[in-house]
Amino acid sequence: MQTDAHFSLADEGAGGTRLALSGPLVLASIAPIERALHSIHGPVTTIDLAEVSEFDTVGAWVVCQLARRHGAAIVGATPSAQRLLDAIEEIGSDSQRERHRLPLWEVVPGAVGQRIFAARAGVFGVIGFFGQILIGAARLVRHPGRFPIRALVHQMELVGVSALPIIGLMSFLIGIVIAQQGAVQLEQFGAEALTVNLVGRITLRELGVLMTAIMVAGRSGSAFAAQLGTMKLTEEIDAMRTIGISPIEVLVIPRIMAATFMMILLGFYASIVAIIGGAVVGEFALGIPFLTFLTRIQEVVPTYDLWVGLIKAPVFGLIVALAGCYHGLQVRGNSEEVGRRTTMAVVSAIFAVIVLDAFFAVFFTEVGWG
Structure with missing residues (x-):
């Protein structure tokens, strides 16, 4: 029995050449002749497979590529070999791909x-x-x-206490930027003293809570989605359901409550630190003493500005936690889905927070807290 693949060339006349293949055209035996087949430069008009004893997908691929390159006709194939050739031809056909576009x-x-x-x-x-x-x-x-009181306390530590340094630094720098840029613009009108009003109202009412919510979405919302998504992939959540433990009660509700409660404290903390940053700029750039700056904040900022920020904070925390937990529990299939759902959680949370902030701005203006 022939164990190696061979080929021969015969002149058919009229400038045509007949390529006859023989032996097994399979992965294990076609390698020795594949390079020789690709080096044929003459115009091959017919490829004869009548003497081929075995045929697999690799052999069909080599024959189809050869026929396509020379524009040759394939003859002598057995019914099973012809089915392979038709399948390979359909996959590699440019016209087939164009037909579905x-x-x-x-x-x-x-x-x-x-x-x-x-x-x-x-x-x-x-x-x-x-x-x-x-x-x-x-x-x-x-x-x-x-x-799950222990889970709640643990999540409050992760969402709130661990976030204090980064949120404090961010808020301090935001306060500096607002005070410095505001003073530059107000100086044109001789109203540098109104920088206190600008820093106090914009941080307590808007930026303190909004920037904190965005930071919590990127930090804790993404963590919620990644943690729950990984647990979904490793079937830990299914195991909890099997033994009678509700994942919603043990995993989701503590995270939602922690984000909701801690956003109130983090928003207030961020606003205070931002005001301190503005007071630092007032001390060194505007000639406003530090304590005078803080005293003026109490005089020029209405109390309802503080309440506006405190009302928005838990709503933003709830939205961030819902987005993170929801997308985490939607993970299916593979680890790539964890990354995709984590990204969706952060993007959807930030988008929803900004939309709600715009709604709150209109609402509080209408009720006289503008």
């Missing part, structure tokens, strides 16, 4: 429709997830002994 005016509406449908499914998923949280919270109210 839709025009732009069909691709764009189709893509938009898919996005809308996905958004619709996402809305239903978020509503269902929120319903699960309400049910889990009701169960904990009915059975207070099941409340």
